[in-house]
Amino acid sequence: MAMDNRAAVKRVLIITLLLNVFVMVLKVSVGVVTGSLSLIADALHSVTDSANNVLGLITNRCSSPLPDRQHPYGHQKFEAVGALGIAGFLAIACFEILQSAIERIIQGGKPVTISVPQLWLLLLVLGVNIFVAFYERRVGKRVDSPILIADAHHTMSDIWVTISVILGLIAVRLGYQWLDLVLAFPVALMVFFSGWTVIKENLPWLVDEMAIAPETINDIALKVPGVINCHDIASRGVIGRQVFIEMHLIVAARDVKTAHQITEEVESCLEEKFNPVRILIHVEPPNYKSNQISF
Template sequence: MIHFLTQRFIENYGDYKNQKVRQAYGTLCSILSIICNIVLVIFKITIGLIVHSVAIQADGLNNLSDVGSNLASLFGFKLANKHPDKDHPYGHGRYEYIAGMVIAFLILVVGIQSLKESVVKIFNPEKVMFSFVAVVILIFSILVKLWMYYFNNQIGKKIDSSSLKAAGQDSLNDVVTTFATLVSLILTLITDLPVDGIIGTIVSLIVIFAGINVFKDTINPLLGLAPDKALIDDIENFIMSYDKPLGIHDLMMHDYGPGRMFMTLHVEVDCQEDVMKIHEEIDDIERAIQEKYHIHTTIHYDPVDVHNPRLLALKQQVLEIVKGIDEHYSIHDFRMVPGKNHTNLIFDVLIPANDQISHQILKNKISAEVKQISDEYHCVIEIDHAFV
C-alpha cells in the first residue's frame, strides 16, 4: 500500500534527501492521517454519546487532537521548505520541529481535559450501555491506527522526519488507548464498578505521557541535540581515508532542520606539505561530504610538526599525564615554542561535554605534573568541551 501510494502521488519518490520530495511525503502522510482521524472522531464521539461512555468519548477527543497534530505537521512541512531569505539564511527547516511542539501541546491539552472528565466519572458514574456496534468501531479503529503507525513510521524513517515519527508513535499510543477503551466496554457486562471512568483515567494518563515524550523529542533539536555518534564516527573515518589528514578535532554540527545540517571541524596536516595541495584536498573533502552526507562542511586545517622527535616525545608524555587524570581526556594542537628562560608547551585539552571539573584546577594539575618532567616547560592550556 505504501509503495503504491508513493508511486502514485510522489514524483521522484526515491530521492529522500530532496526537499521537494520530503515535502511531498509529509503532505501525503498528513492528508491521509487527517482523513483517517476525522472518520474515527465522527464514529467514536457519536457512539460514545449514544452508549454514555466517557472512555470512548475520550478516545474520540484524542483522535480529534490528532487531526490538529496532522494539520500542524502539514503546515510544518510547507513552511520548512521555504527558501532561505536574508533574515533566515540557514532556511526554515526548524518549522518542522516547531510543528512537533504544537503536536505535543495539543496531545497534552486533550489528555488533561480527558483526565478531568474521567476522574469525575469515577465518583459520579453513568450507566454505560453495551453495544456490538461500538465494539466493531473500536476494533476498526485499532486496525486503522496500526496502519497509520506503520505508514507514518516507515516514511518518517525514510525522510528522517521527527514530526512523522512522532505522528507514528502517537498512532501506536492510540492503539493502546483504544484497546483499553474496548476492554472497559466489555467489562461493563460483568461488573457495576466505574470501569469506564477508571479506564478513561488510564487512557488519559497514557495520552499525557505520550505528549510529554513527543515534546521532549521535538524540543531537543531546537536546544542543540548532540549528533548521532555512528554518523560522526562514519564521517571521521571517511575524512581519514584521504591522504593528507593526520587527525580531527573541534568538530561541531549544527541542525537547522532535516536536510539542513552544517558542520565545522579542524583537520591536522603535516606542516611540511605543500599548502596548495593540502588546500585542494580539503576542498575535495568538503564537496565529498556534501554529496555523501548532505552536510554543508567548513574545514580548518592545522599544520602540525610530525618530524621533530623531541616534540613528538613531549606530546606523548603530556598525553599520558592527561589520560592519567581521566582516560576520556585528550589533547590536540600541541606546539613547542622555545624561549630565553623557558619553553612554552601550547596545547588544548578536550574533555567530555558533561564534565564539571574546574578548568583552572585541571590546568594547574597538568602544569604541575609537566613541571616534574622539567622546570623548563611552561604550559599554556586551553580547555575545550566536546560538542559531539
Template sequence: MKKKDRFKQAEFAAMVGIVGNIVLAIVKWVIGVQANSKALVADAVHSASDVAGSFAVFIGLKAAKQPPDEDHPYGHGKAESIAAIIVAVLLFLVGIEIGKSSIEAFFQPIEAPKTFAIYALLVSIVVKEAMFRYKYNLGKKLKSDALIVNAYEHRSDVYSSIAALVGVCMAVLGDKLRIDWLEYGDPLAGLFVSILVLKMAYDLGKESIHNTLDHVLHEEDTGEYKEIVLTIPEVKKISSFYAREHGHYVIIDIKISVDPYLTVEEGHRVGKKVKEKLMKMKNVQDVFVHINPYYQ
C-alpha cells in the same frame, strides 16, 4: 532520495493522518454519544487532537522544505522538530481534559454504554495501528522527527482504544450481570487513557526539544564521516568534528590539520575536497571547514 521526493512522501503521509483522524474522530464521537460511553468519547477527543497534530506536522514539513535564505542560512529543517513540540503540547492538553472528564464521571450517576461501542473501538484499533506502522517506517526512512512523533500519536491512540475497549467491555458485562462496580470500568478506562496520553506527550516533547537545541551526533554516530575525511591524503588530523542535526538533515563543522607549509590556495583546495566528500553522504546539507597547521 531527492529532497523533493522526500517532502512529497512526508506531506502525503501527513494528509493521510489528517483525513484518517477526522473520519475516526467523527465516527467515535457520534457512536460514543449514542452509546453513552465516556471512554469512547475520550478516545474520539484523542483522535481529534491527532487531526491538529497531523496538521501541525504538515505545516512544519512545508516550512522545512524551504531553501536557506538570508535570515536562515542553515535552512529550515528545525521546523519539523518545532511541529513535533506543538504536537506534544496538544497531546498534553488533551490528556488533561480526558482525565478531568473521566474523574468527574465517578461523581455522577453511572449508566453502562451500549454494546455497539465495542465495534467502533475494534475498528479504531486496526486503523490506527496501520497508520502508526505506515508513518513510523516512513519517518525512519526519511529521518523526519515530525513524522515519527506523529506516528507515535497514532500508537498512543491504539493504546487508548484498547484501554477504552477493556473499560466498555467491563461496563457492558457489569450491566448484564448486575455488578454495579464493573460499570465504572468505562470512566476508569478514560482515566487510564489520559495517563497514557500524558506520558506519551512528555516522552515525545522531551525528545523533540532535545533535537531542537542544536543537538550534535554522538561520537559513535560520526565514525563514517570521519573515515571519509581521513581518506584525503593531505588531511593529517581532524582537530574537531561537530555534526549538528537540523530536522532531517545534518550540518557539519569540522577543523582539519594540514601541512603548515601549504599555500593558502592549496589549503583551500584541501578544504574543498573535504566538503565535497562529506556533501556526497546521505543527509548532509552543508559543511564548514576550518584549516589548521599540523605540528607533530
C-alpha cells in the same frame, strides 16, 4: 544537502487527516450514545489527531530543507517545532482525560450502556487507527520526516487507548460499570508517555545539541593523508536529517591548492558517513599547535 520531502509528507497528512476525522466522528457518536467516559476521552484524543494533521500541514509548508537568503541554514527546525506542537496537544488531551475522570468520581454519572453493533463500530475504528499509525511511520522513515514519525507515535498511543476502551466496554456490558472509569487513568498515562517521546526525539534539534562526538570526527579527519591536527570541532543537527560540522585543520601543504584538496577529502569522508551534512573547515598555518579537540 537534505532532500525536499514536503510533497510526500503533505500527501500522507491529507490522507490521515480524512481518516482521523472519520474516526473522531464515530467515537464521539458512540461515546455520547453510550455515556462512556473512557470512550469520550478517547474521542478527545482523536480530536488532537486531526489537529495534529492540520498543524503538520502548516508546518510542512514552512519546513523546506533548502536554504534561502533569509534562512541560509534551511528551514527544518519548523518541522521540529511542529513535532513539539503535537506533544502540546497530547498534554492537553492528558489533562482533559484526568479532569473528566475526577469529575465522574466526585459527581457520579449515568450508567454506561453498550450494544454489540456499537462494539463492532469501535473495532472498525481500531482498524483504521492501526492502518494510519503504520502507514505514517513507514512513510515517515522512508522520507525521513520527524512530523510524520511524531504523529505516528501519537496514533500508536491512540491504538492502545482504543484497545483498552473496547475491552473496558466489553466488561461494562458484562456488568462491571466501574471499569470504564478506572480505564480513564491508564489512558491518560499512555497519552503522556507518547508526548514525552516526541519531545525527547525533537528537542536536541532545537537546542543545537551535539550531533556527533568530536572524537569521532577527529578520528575520521586524521585518517586523511596530509591532516596533521584537527581541533575546535563542533556539530549540531540530527544525523539522518541534517548535520552541520565546523572544525579547524592543520595540514601538510605548502600552497592553497594542496590544502584545499586535503580539506575536500576530509569533507568527502564525513559526507560518506553522515550525509546529509554541511561542513565548514578553517585551515590553520602549519606551525600552529592545539590539543583542544572540542570547545
